[in-house]
Amino acid sequence: MVKSGGRPWRRPRSLFEVVRDAETTEDIGCNLADFLDHMNLLAKRPGSAVRMAAGLRTEPPRTGDAVQDAYLAAVAAHLAHRLRVPAWADKKSRRLEHPWFALPDAWARATLLRDSPAAFRERNLFTTEDALHRC
Numbered sequence: 001m002v003k004s005g006g007r008p009w010r011r012p013r014s015l016f017e018v019v020r021d022a023e024t025t026e027d028i029g030c031n032l033a034d035f036l037d038h039m040n041l042l043a044k045r046p047g048s049a050v051r052m053a054a055g056l057r058t059e060p061p062r063t064g065d066a067v068q069d070a071y072l073a074a075v076a077a078h079l080a081h082r083l084r085v086p087a088w089a090d091k092k093s094r095r096l097e098h099p100w101f102a103l104p105d106a107w108a109r110a111t112l113l114r115d116s117p118a119a120f121r122e123r124n125l126f127t128t129e130d131a132l133h134r135c
Contacts, residue, residue, distance in 0.1 A: 011038050015072055019060040028068060032075070036132055039079055049083060056080055059088035070096045070123045077119035078132060096124035102131070 011034045012018045018031040039055060042048040056076045063069055073094035077085045088094065101112050102125075112126035120127055 011035070013038055014055040014058055015060045015076055016058040019063060019072070025063070025065065025068065028063065032072075036075075052079070053083045056083070056086050056089075059086070062093075066096060067100050067125070070094055070100075070125055071120075074117075074120040074123045074125050075132065077122070078117050081119070094123065099124045099126060102127040 012021060012031050013035070015032075015035065018035050019028060022028040022031050035055070039052060042052050042055075056079060060072055063072075073089040073091070076089040080086065080089070101109055103109075103112060109126070112128065113121075115129040116126045117129060117131065120131065
């Protein structure tokens with residue numbers, strides 16, 4: 001498979017690649033899903049902590065969307081719970097000033113407040129507990 005631009009497709013191996021290799025906002029979402037698959041595969045292999053940390057180390061380019069930028073930082077912090085959280089993920093610019101809820105309905109807010117993983121809550125992102133779950 002070849003991506004537009006002539007480069008062959010390859011699963012992103014870092015959050016930096018998730019953003020760098022995206023042409024649209026939707027591409028970032030697809031690339032993030034592929035990156036999570038990559039990290040899940042690594043997590044099943046013994047001694048892969050160094051490779052997992054490498055996938056989080058380099059700060060991804062800013063997307064221009066505050067929610068998306070905070071979300072990428074939350075992903076890094078959440079995945080790094082067994083590793084050291086990369087410094088870029090704790091930058092003030094990677095946190096939202098106002099809460100953002102994955103589900104817009106008022107009835108869902110209590111559930112999202114309760115279930116959001118800590119790395120997401122710390123960045124004012126409120127999502128489902130399985131936000132990073134991939135089949």
